[in-house]
Amino acid sequence: MVRLPYTTALTTLFSYGLLFAFGQLRDFFRKFVDWFKAKNVKGYAPICLGLEDFYVRRLYLRIQDCFGRPIASAPDSWFDVVERISNDNNKTLQRTSHTTRCLNLGSYNYLGFAAADEYCTPRAIESLKKYSASTCSVRVDGGTTKLHAELEELVARFVGKPAAILFGMGYVTNSAIIPCLIGKGGLIISDSLNHNSIVNGARGSGATVRVFQHNSPAHLEEVLREQIAGGQPRTHRPWKKIIVIVEGIYSMEGELCKLPEIIAVCKKYKAYTYLDEAHSIGAVGQSGRGVCELLGVDPADVDIMMGTFTKSFGSCGGYIAASKDIIQHLKHTCPAHLYATSMSPPAVQQVISAIKVILGEDGSNRGAQKLARIRENSNFFRSELKKMGFEVLGDNDSPVMPIMLYNPAKIPAFSRECLRQKVAVVTVAFPATPLLLARARICISASHTKEDLVTALDVISRVGDLVGIKYFPAEPPKIAEVGHNKLE
Amino acid sequence: MYPGVWTTYILILFFSWLLVLSVFGCTPGTAWTVVNLFHFAITYHFFHWKKGTPFADDQGMYNGLTWWEQMDNGKQLTRNRKFLIVVPVVLYLIALHTTDYQQPMLFLNTLAVSVLVVAKLPNMHKVRIFGINAEN
Numbered sequence: 001m002v003r004l005p006y007t008t009a010l011t012t013l014f015s016y017g018l019l020f021a022f023g024q025l026r027d028f029f030r031k032f033v034d035w036f037k038a039k040n041v042k043g044y045a046p047i048c049l050g051l052e053d054f055y056v057r058r059l060y061l062r063i064q065d066c067f068g069r070p071i072a073s074a075p076d077s078w079f080d081v082v083e084r085i086s087n088d089n090n091k092t093l094q095r096t097s098h099t100t101r102c103l104n105l106g107s108y109n110y111l112g113f114a115a116a117d118e119y120c121t122p123r124a125i126e127s128l129k130k131y132s133a134s135t136c137s138v139r140v141d142g143g144t145t146k147l148h149a150e151l152e153e154l155v156a157r158f159v160g161k162p163a164a165i166l167f168g169m170g171y172v173t174n175s176a177i178i179p180c181l182i183g184k185g186g187l188i189i190s191d192s193l194n195h196n197s198i199v200n201g202a203r204g205s206g207a208t209v210r211v212f213q214h215n216s217p218a219h220l221e222e223v224l225r226e227q228i229a230g231g232q233p234r235t236h237r238p239w240k241k242i243i244v245i246v247e248g249i250y251s252m253e254g255e256l257c258k259l260p261e262i263i264a265v266c267k268k269y270k271a272y273t274y275l276d277e278a279h280s281i282g283a284v285g286q287s288g289r290g291v292c293e294l295l296g297v298d299p300a301d302v303d304i305m306m307g308t309f310t311k312s313f314g315s316c317g318g319y320i321a322a323s324k325d326i327i328q329h330l331k332h333t334c335p336a337h338l339y340a341t342s343m344s345p346p347a348v349q350q351v352i353s354a355i356k357v358i359l360g361e362d363g364s365n366r367g368a369q370k371l372a373r374i375r376e377n378s379n380f381f382r383s384e385l386k387k388m389g390f391e392v393l394g395d396n397d398s399p400v401m402p403i404m405l406y407n408p409a410k411i412p413a414f415s416r417e418c419l420r421q422k423v424a425v426v427t428v429a430f431p432a433t434p435l436l437l438a439r440a441r442i443c444i445s446a447s448h449t450k451e452d453l454v455t456a457l458d459v460i461s462r463v464g465d466l467v468g469i470k471y472f473p474a475e476p477p478k479i480a481e482v483g484h485n486k487l488e
Numbered sequence: 489m490y491p492g493v494w495t496t497y498i499l500i501l502f503f504s505w506l507l508v509l510s511v512f513g514c515t516p517g518t519a520w521t522v523v524n525l526f527h528f529a530i531t532y533h534f535f536h537w538k539k540g541t542p543f544a545d546d547q548g549m550y551n552g553l554t555w556w557e558q559m560d561n562g563k564q565l566t567r568n569r570k571f572l573i574v575v576p577v578v579l580y581l582i583a584l585h586t587t588d589y590q591q592p593m594l595f596l597n598t599l600a601v602s603v604l605v606v607a608k609l610p611n612m613h614k615v616r617i618f619g620i621n622a623e624n
Contacts, residue, residue: 009492010499017496049551054542431543436490 004406004436005471012406012436019408023058055430059408064090066415066427072099075107076115077447081424102419103456105442106426110283110399111370112447113314113354119362120314120353124346131345143342151348152319158355159281159289159307160299161321163328167336168343170278170308171197173318176336177306178245178274179205180329185240187227189220189271191257193250198276202245208233214253217261220244224269242271248280248291252433252441254394254401256280259295263302272303282312283399288358288371294397313354315347374399374446381444381453388461389474393439402428402439403460405469411438413467423459494571501527501579517587521597524583527576528600535572536607537621554621557613564610576604 060067065084072080080099086092107114127147137143148166156164167173178201182188186207190198193214202209210227213219224242231238244266246257259275266273277290285293290307292299299305304322309315320330331337358367378399385392391404405411408429415427429438444453464470501523508519535556540548550558560566580601587593606612616622 004491006492009490010496013490013492013496014500017500049540049548051538051540051542052548431545434490 008406008471009436012408015408016435019059023054026058027054062090063412063415065093066412069424070095074115075104075109077104077109077112077445077449077452078102079104079107079424081419100419100422102422102424103452103459104424104445105456106424107445108279108311108443109314109445109447110312110374110443111288111314111354111358112445113312113350113357114445115447117314117353117357119357119364119366120350123353124350127349128346133346134344135342137342138339139337139342145342145345145348147345147348147352148342151352154352154355155319156321158359159305159321160292161305161323163324164319164321165327165330165334165337166343166348167318167320168341169316169336170310170318172336172340173306173308173320174198174276175201175204176334176340177320177330178202178243180334181205181274181304181326182207182241182243185232185237187239187242188245189223189227189242190245191215191247191250193253194245194247195251195276195278198245198247214250215255215258217258217265220262221265221269224265224271228269242269243274244271245274245276248275248277249284249398249400251279251400252402252428252439254398254441256284256291256295256395256398259291259297259302263297267301273301274304274306275302277305277307278318279311279400281307282354282358283374284397286371288312288367309347309351312358313351315350315354317343317347317351370446374444377446377448377453378444380450381442381457384453384457385460386472387475388457388464389470389472390460390464391469391471399444400441401444402441403464403469404471405438405440405467406436408438410467410469411440414440414463414469417463417466418459421459421463423456425460497575501575515586517583517593520579520583520586521593524576524579524597524600527579528604531576532604532607539621553614556608562613564613569608573605573608576601 065086069084070082072082078101081102083096083098083100084093085096086094109115113120131145131147135143135145139148152164152166155166156162167176174195174197178188178198182205184206186205188202188205188207188209189212190202190209191214192211210223212223224244227239227242230236244262246259246262248257248259249255250257257275263273275291280294281290282288284291287293290305291297292302292305304320304326306318306320308318310317320327322330353362356362357364358371360367375397378401379396382392382394382396382401385401385403393402393404394400405414405427411427411429415425418425425440425442427438427440433439448456504526505519505523508514508522509516512519512522514522536554539554540551541558553562560568580597583597584594587597
């Protein structure tokens with residue numbers, strides 16, 4: 001958890017209290033204004049009871065121009081953001097035909113494959129002409145093309161597991177696979193900050209779900225001991241199986257998972273491990289193979305490795321890599337494989353080309369260059385931001401860096417001012433983060449040049465001064481060298 | 489869970505007392521009584537009258553429970569709940585002391601504190617007297 005300065009907590013709570021009070025006041029007066037309006041839906045139950053959508057109506061809609069901005073070009077390091085105007089104080093937004101060219105600090109474009117690439121794009125276009133935009137079928141009927149089979153083998157080889165299976169959507173990969181792996185009578189222990197897809201899958205499986213403190217192998221051990229000793233609720237029979245679910249890089253914190261310690265704990269208590277590498281595959285590690293490579297964990301020690309193609313490979317979809325038996329079982333039982341349309345062939349070809357570039361099998365060393373560049377860019381950007389006095393979360397080498405904002409009023413201030421200065425950032429508030437811990441999340445890409453990063457740092461520093469988010473003291477600029485030269 | 493919630497609550501009460509004193513220009517005792525009564529109205533409405541949650545994600549699971557009943561997942565007598573029972577009593581004592589136990593203020597303050605404390609007792613969990621406020 002983030003260490004919240006005490007006065008910041010007081011002011012943030014006060015701001016939320018004020019917003020809440022004004023929202024309630026407006027609702028109160030709205031009730032009178034609507035008393036006299038004719039109601040022509042007599043007898044039907046209301047879709048929303050008054051209090052349910054209070055947060056959306058009175059807090060989110062006020063700043064909704066900071067979220068969901070449409071873009072008009074490929075999400076490269078510079079892209080076109082469509083301007084929107086509102087005539088009724090942000091209740092509805094209309095798109096204009098104007099676009100602004102902005103620096104992209106929000107897209108998950110870790111290796112720069114999101115825009116046209118000299119190796120990937122011609123091949124993707126060719127596969128579009130040959131296999132067309134959709135297979136128009138499910139995997140088990142007519143939707144498995146040569147490309148799908150090739151990609152499954154390639155992903156398994158890349159990640160270091162015997163076999164893999166593909167899905168058309170990253171979110172669905174988690175929420176449809178977890179119910180196939182475990183059911184009632186089983187136990188899922190998941191990190192407290194896991195992604196919504198994992199939470200959804202865990203709830204849908206029917207197994208008992210327990211949460212352990214974020215990234216704490218000691219607490220995980222405590223929870224495991226307590227649960228194994230207690231057994232299933234009420235009957236106290238032993239659990240049918242136990243799965244521990246963690247993520248490689250947590251997207252809202254930017255920090256790496258403590259994988260070696262967690263694997264050691266799981267092996268001691270014979271629990272299965274499920275690693276969600278959505279943000280770390282392709283972006284970290286010496287050759288891009290994810291957190292296992294970065295932290296020195298043997299892939300054979302993790303039972304199931306999941307990842308998505310959205311972030312580092314410039315495509316869409318997800319995969320699961322595990323032993324041949326598990327993949328065989330999933331191919332026969334997972335509804336996302338049996339009933340959902342298979343991945344679009346150009347998207348599959350894009351991933352194949354991207355992996356080949358990363359591995360260097362396209363005959364050049366662009367993959368290694370990209371990996372080196374994203375590592376340099378992330379470390380440079382993070383250290384510069386910290387020097388300026390911002391509160392930046394995340395570990396070194398991680399391309400995701402959230403900058404803490406805390407106060408709800410600073411969210412639209414930061415977002416709008418940065419957009420005015422042609423830098424597009426993504427801000428995140430409740431419910432994606434805890435109530436008091438709103439943040440702006442920056443995703444660095446290998447396609448950002450040094451000049452881009454320096455421009456971004458400049459803009460963020462100025463906006464940070466205006467908005468007041470430099471919570472830590474800034475490092476003074478180095479003047480020691482000048483003094484030394486003068487003495488000589 | 490979040491630092492500073494209790495402090496913010498106490499600071500809001502103190503600053504609203506100062507506000508009432510400066511706006512109405514009355515005696516400190518009357519100002520404390522006014523603060524006590526507004527505190528009663530607002531906390532009763534939000535803790536013991538309004539039901540449900542401000543988010544639609546939980547699909548109406550808590551639509552029958554007031555905010556006091558939802559606090560700390562329904563566990564009784566946690567630290568938060570004990571603190572929130574003590575605050576109206578302390579306000580009551582301050583209001584009585586500063587008004588020298590005179591009549592109209594004594595009655596109003598006593599009414600406010602008794603309703604608030606009774607509503608927060610663990611025996612009143614999910615109890616709806618005479619069916620008031622029982623519909624979703």
